[in-house]
Amino acid sequence: xxxxxxxELEKLRVEFGGSAGRRVRAVRDVDxxxxxxxxxxxVGESGxxxxxxxxxxxxxxxxxxxxxxxxxxxxxxxxxxxxxxTRADLQMVFQDPFGSLNPRRKIADIVAEPLLRARGFSAxxxxxxxxxxxxxxxxxxxxxxxxxxxxSGGQRQRIGIARALAPSPRFVxxxxxxxxxxxxxxxxxxxxxxxxxxxxxxxxxxxxxxxxVVKHIADRIAVMYLGEIIEIAARDDFFAGPAHPYGEALLSxxxxxSFSPSRERIELSGELPDPADPxxxxxxxxxxxxxxxxxxxxxxxxxxxxxxxxVRCHLPLIPLKGSE
Amino acid sequence: xxxxxxxIRGLTVEFDVPAGRLxxxxxxxxxxxxxxxxxxVGESGxxxxxxxxxxxxxxxxxxxHIGGEVLFGGHDLVAAGEKELRxxxxxxxxxxxxxxxxxxNPTQRVGDQVAEMxxxxxxxxxxxxxxxxAGLLGEVGIGNPAQAARAYPHQLSGGxxxxxxxxxxxxxxxxxxxxxxxxTALDVTIQSQVLRLLKRLQADHGTxxxxxxxxxxVVAEVADRxxxxxAGRIVESGTRDEVLFHPQHPYTMGLxxxxxxxDGPAVARLPAIAGSPLTGVARxxxxxxxxxxxFAHAACGDAIPPLMQRYGGSAHLDRCVLDRSRDALEVTA
Ligand SMILES: Nc1ncnc2c1ncn2[C@@H]1O[C@H](COP(=O)(O)OP(=O)(O)OP(=O)(O)O)[C@@H](O)[C@H]1O
Ligand SMILES: Nc1ncnc2c1ncn2[C@@H]1O[C@H](COP(=O)(O)OP(=O)(O)OP(=O)(O)O)[C@@H](O)[C@H]1O
Ligand code: SF4
Ligand SMILES: [Mg+2]
Ligand SMILES: [Mg+2]
Numbered sequence: 001x002x003x004x005x006x007x008e009l010e011k012l013r014v015e016f017g018g019s020a021g022r023r024v025r026a027v028r029d030v031d032x033x034x035x036x037x038x039x040x041x042x043v044g045e046s047g048x049x050x051x052x053x054x055x056x057x058x059x060x061x062x063x064x065x066x067x068x069x070x071x072x073x074x075x076x077x078x079x080x081x082x083x084x085x086t087r088a089d090l091q092m093v094f095q096d097p098f099g100s101l102n103p104r105r106k107i108a109d110i111v112a113e114p115l116l117r118a119r120g121f122s123a124x125x126x127x128x129x130x131x132x133x134x135x136x137x138x139x140x141x142x143x144x145x146x147x148x149x150x151x152s153g154g155q156r157q158r159i160g161i162a163r164a165l166a167p168s169p170r171f172v173x174x175x176x177x178x179x180x181x182x183x184x185x186x187x188x189x190x191x192x193x194x195x196x197x198x199x200x201x202x203x204x205x206x207x208x209x210x211x212x213v214v215k216h217i218a219d220r221i222a223v224m225y226l227g228e229i230i231e232i233a234a235r236d237d238f239f240a241g242p243a244h245p246y247g248e249a250l251l252s253x254x255x256x257x258s259f260s261p262s263r264e265r266i267e268l269s270g271e272l273p274d275p276a277d278p279x280x281x282x283x284x285x286x287x288x289x290x291x292x293x294x295x296x297x298x299x300x301x302x303x304x305x306x307x308x309x310x311v312r313c314h315l316p317l318i319p320l321k322g323s324e
Numbered sequence: 325x326x327x328x329x330x331x332i333r334g335l336t337v338e339f340d341v342p343a344g345r346l347x348x349x350x351x352x353x354x355x356x357x358x359x360x361x362x363x364x365v366g367e368s369g370x371x372x373x374x375x376x377x378x379x380x381x382x383x384x385x386x387x388x389h390i391g392g393e394v395l396f397g398g399h400d401l402v403a404a405g406e407k408e409l410r411x412x413x414x415x416x417x418x419x420x421x422x423x424x425x426x427x428x429n430p431t432q433r434v435g436d437q438v439a440e441m442x443x444x445x446x447x448x449x450x451x452x453x454x455x456x457x458a459g460l461l462g463e464v465g466i467g468n469p470a471q472a473a474r475a476y477p478h479q480l481s482g483g484x485x486x487x488x489x490x491x492x493x494x495x496x497x498x499x500x501x502x503x504x505x506x507x508t509a510l511d512v513t514i515q516s517q518v519l520r521l522l523k524r525l526q527a528d529h530g531t532x533x534x535x536x537x538x539x540x541x542v543v544a545e546v547a548d549r550x551x552x553x554x555a556g557r558i559v560e561s562g563t564r565d566e567v568l569f570h571p572q573h574p575y576t577m578g579l580x581x582x583x584x585x586x587d588g589p590a591v592a593r594l595p596a597i598a599g600s601p602l603t604g605v606a607r608x609x610x611x612x613x614x615x616x617x618x619f620a621h622a623a624c625g626d627a628i629p630p631l632m633q634r635y636g637g638s639a640h641l642d643r644c645v646l647d648r649s650r651d652a653l654e655v656t657a
Contacts, residue, residue, distance in 0.1 A: 016479065022471065024479075045511045046483025095482050095509070099425045138600050145342060153422050153505065154368025154538075155603075176482070179508045180422070182368045182538050183582040187596035190584075194593070209483075209511045210539075212584035216594055235590065253512040254586045255519075255541030259569050268513050274468035 003035035006071060006171060006203045007057060013065035014049070014056050022276040026052040028227035029066065031302075034171075039197060039204040041218030041235070043211065043250065047275060049227045050207045051095050054173040057205065058090040070171070088118035091169040093160050093177040095207070100160060101148040107134070107159055108144030114167040126166075133162040136192055138185055153180035161189065168200065175207045190217055211254050215239055220308070223247045226273055226283040229302060230312040243311040243318045245288045282314065290315050329532045330356040330379070330417070330500055335392035335402075337374045337383065344605040345389070348374040350556035352392075353631075356500065359530040361522065363543040363564075365579070366553030367601050372536045373422055375553075376502045378402075380417050381409045396500075415445040418498035422505045422536070424485040428477040434488045435461065435473025441495040460491040465517045482509040490518065494525070501525070502534045507542065519546050540583050544568055552576050555602045555612035558631060562640035572634055573642040574617045611643065619646055 014027040026049040034040050042050050055061040057068060059075070068076045075086060091114070094100035101110055111130045115121040121129070131141040137158040148156055157180045164172055174193070178186045190213065196202045208214050214221065221238040223231040223246065231244040242248045249266040268287045273279050279286050285295040294314050302312045305319075337349035349371040356362055364372050377383040378390050380401065394401040396417065401409065413419075421427040429437055438457035439450065448456075454473070461469035464487040477485055486509045493501055503522070507515040523546060525531040537543060543550060543564065550567040552560040552575065560573040571577045578597040599616035608614065610625035617624065629643040 043511070046487075046509065046514050047481040051481065096425050140600065140603050142343070142604060150339070150341060152369040152373060176509065180368065180505065180538070182366060182370075182579065183540065183584070184579055184597040185368050185601070186538070187582040187584070187594035191593050191596060209509070209515070210584070211512065212541075212586040215586055215590050216584045239586070239590075249513055250511065251586075253516045255512070255516070255539065255545045256587050257541050257544050257568065257580070257583055257585070258587075259544075259565070265516070267516070274471060276471070277468075 003038070005033045005069075006036040007032075007034040007205075008069040009033070009057060009066065010069070011066040012053070012056060012063050012068065014052050014061060015064045024276045025227055025278075026275065027056060027063070030227075030229055032222065032229060032232075034203060034205060036203055037197070037201045038219045039206050039217055041214035041221045042205055042207045042224060043209065043214060043221065044224030044230075045226075045246075046209070048224045049275075050224055051175050053224070054175050054205055054207055055092065058087075058092050058171070058173050060092055084118055088114060088167045089170045091164040091167065091172045093157075093164045093172065093174040095175040101156060103148050105147070106144065107139075107146055107148070107151075110148075110159065111144070111163045111166050114163065119167050129166060130162070133166060137162050138188055154182065154185065157181060158185075158189065165196065169202070171203045171205075173205045173207070176209065177206075178213060179208070179210065186213065193217065211251065223250070226275060226278050228283065228312065229310075230284070232302075232308075232310045234308050237306070237309060241317065243305055243309065243316045244284075244313050245290050245315075245317065246284050248317060282312075284313075327358045328355045329358050329396070331393075331395040332356075332375075332379070333393040333395070335375065335378065335394065336390070337371065337378045338389040338391075339374075340387040340389075341605060346605050347556050347607060349378065350607070352553075352556075352558055354551060354558065354561075356532045356534060358499075358532055359526055360548045361526055361533045361535055361546050363547035363550045364534055364536045364553065365538065365540065365543060365550060366559075367555070367575075368538075369601060369603060370553040371556045372553055373504055376419060376504055376534065376536060379502065380413045380419060381406070382413075382419065411445075414441055414492075414498070415496045416498055417500040417502065418493040418496070420489050420493040420501070420503040420506050424482070424489045424509070425477060427489060428485060430477055433474050433476060434480065434485075438473070438488065438491050438495055441492045445496050457491070457495075460494060461488065463494075463521060464488075464490050465514045483511065483514065486510060487514075487518070497529060498531065500532045500534070502536070504536045505538070506535070507537070508539070515542070522546065540568065540580065552579070555607065557612065557628075557643065559613065559644075560642040561631070562636060566636050566640040570636060570640075572636060572640070573613075573644050574619050574646075575613045576642075578616075578618075611645070 009032040011029045013029050016024045056063045108130050112126040115126040134141045134143050139158050178189050218235050222229050225246050231247050249268050252266045281297045282295040282300050285291045300312050300314045302310050304310050305316050332354040335352045339346045379394050435457045439453035442453045458469045458473050466472045507518050547564045551558050554575050560576045581595050614620045614624040623645050629645045631641045631643050
């Protein structure tokens with residue numbers, strides 16, 4: 001069966017006006033397709049634009065260029081009631097569990113809001129859904145009567161997850177949704193998400209720095225660096241060996257729970273690039289251990305190196321398919 | 325190198341909530357030695373942040389009740405007045421908050437916030453403080469620190485804000501650094517850079533570090549000692565090797581079992597500890613973990629097990645009644 005695209009991004013761009021006339025191009029013309037029912041894991045350096053890409057995909061942040069298609073329909077500039085009902089299908093779990101919850105409202109009201117506003121639930125029907133969700137994320141329904149500041153980091157994160165799942169969305173951008181949870185509750189939440197993916201066909205863009213978590217939940221992996229996608233691969237292919245030198249360094253740096261850490265760790269040295277002024281050529285060349293002259297002047301394109309596998313590098317770590 | 329810098333005795337933190345008083349920290353004893361990295365791990369909501377904030381009185385308020393003692397340099401910080409705490413905070417004991425966005429002032433450039441922390445405790449010219457601030461931002465791995473110093477918090481990514489918080493924590497070379505989830509928003513390559521920085525501080529300045537984290541891989545990498553919290557109490561403590569590789573308490577074992585490993589095959593379902601954590605104000609009379617424990621038996625519900633040595637080294641302690649009867653038999657035999 002051929003996978004059906006659910007979300008298609010076409011040359012998506014997000015720019016911010018920074019201080020002193022600097023323009024940060026946080027997302028640089030990204031082309032990306034997310035298929036129905038899949039979980040795409042998005043990883044990459046802190047500050048490379050993952051959150052911005054996720055937010056722009058569901059238009060929490062408005063893109064400055066490019067197109068977003070949801071089930072074939074262009075939603076880039078969709079407005080009004082049509083967008084309101086679409087919006088309920090597209091939810092976001094925010095990275096910052098502290099800033100994203102209204103401090104004056106009770107937890108039950110925060111979680112119920114999308115149900116009342118976009119799905120037209122009655123207050124009592126919404127209450128039932130909310131209670132169940134609070135139980136499922138391990139907070140307990142009693143939590144509904146308390147306010148955000150009374151909760152720990154991991155507890156607030158679960159409030160954010162419950163709020164995003166409440167309107168039964170089809171697509172969720174989960175931005176570091178489990179980073180503040182202990183590994184046992186993290187496992188419970190991931191299992192809950194896996195159930196929803198299986199039972200409701202939920203599609204997810206899962207942003208995380210924890211490659212262990214990504215390995216267990218994602219079907220495909222996309223790696224970002226300085227606003228661009230630099231590698232896309234099926235999960236097992238990526239973990240068997242990244243094709244991009246940055247992906248390689250990333251995977252080698254994961255701290256593992258082993259008595260005597262023995263793996264070779266690739267330390268990234270060299271100048272950290274400034275997002276407002278990316279280096280010419282390959283944007284990773286300032287820190288790459290395989291760099292050759294060509295990398296400093298010529299920007300590599302995102303090329304297909306194997307089935308379902310693309311990489312933006314002149315010297316990918318797995319052999320190129322055919323001659324090209 | 326065994327000089328004790330910070331001694332916590334019987335620390336309790338309780339919050340008034342609609343249902344009554346929530347025992348967030350229910351009696352913690354802990355000592356921190358010069359130049360050691362102590363990892364504080366445990367359940368989400370078990371009181372790690374409440375514990376660390378109460379050390380320097382950051383969660384005092386009409387709805388918070390803090391008891392016990394925190395001894396630092398001969399003074400009890402729980403009993404200390406606000407003026408004394410202010411001179412300790414940020415200078416002798418620095419806290420890097422879990423909540424980076426809320427802790428930063430949204431209307432002030434981040435470089436100025438770092439510089440201001442330097443100038444609170446040291447009278448140096450503004451310009452010099454600014455330069456040192458940019459230097460610190462570079463040390464925590466921010467590219468183009470001079471530019472980043474001019475940004476406002478909302479213009480930075482989650483991980484960049486977290487590193488600004490670390491820079492503020494390091495601003496005055498504190499004797500004790502309490503870092504609450506300092507690397508959760510960082511990718512692993514920058515994380516390893518920050519961890520190396522912490523290691524360097526420990527080695528070069530003898531800084532004692534309390535590292536609160538959920539990442540047990542990070543703990544394995546940098547910690548000297550580990551304390552595991554569950555429902556407001558320490559349920560196991562010992563050296564890194566003891567706690568991570570010879571765990572004794574069933575909660576610690578369950579936790580270690582749940583780690584999503586990057587080395588090894590992907591699994592369809594991650595092992596999790598069954599049941600839910602204690603979230604309400606009511607606490608069972610016995611072991612708080614008993615309702616979820618695979619080994620629980622009748623005696624577990626009687627009284628809260630004391631933190632004591634069972635099988636391991638003399639400083640490897642845990643709170644569990646299991647097999648104590650067997651040990652007793654062995655001793656008398
Ligand atoms: N509102 C804003 N104004 C100006 N710049 C911004 C804004 N939001 C983000 N940026 C910049 O855009 C870039 C990408 O930020 P983003 O938050 O998307 O990164 P990220 O990959 O999610 O990082 P992290 O892993 O640390 O969360 C950063 O350089 C950041 O400073
Ligand atoms: N200001 C407050 N008012 C009421 N309850 C609070 C307050 N702050 C914390 N709590 C409660 O105290 C308990 C301990 O919270 P704390 O933030 O210390 O947990 P934590 O161990 O840091 O968890 P996490 O790993 O999720 O950050 C939690 O049950 C929380 O709901
Ligand atoms: S293109 Fe060159 S510099 Fe860029 S990642 Fe590949 S080898 Fe390294
Ligand atoms: Mg982010
Ligand atoms: Mg906390």
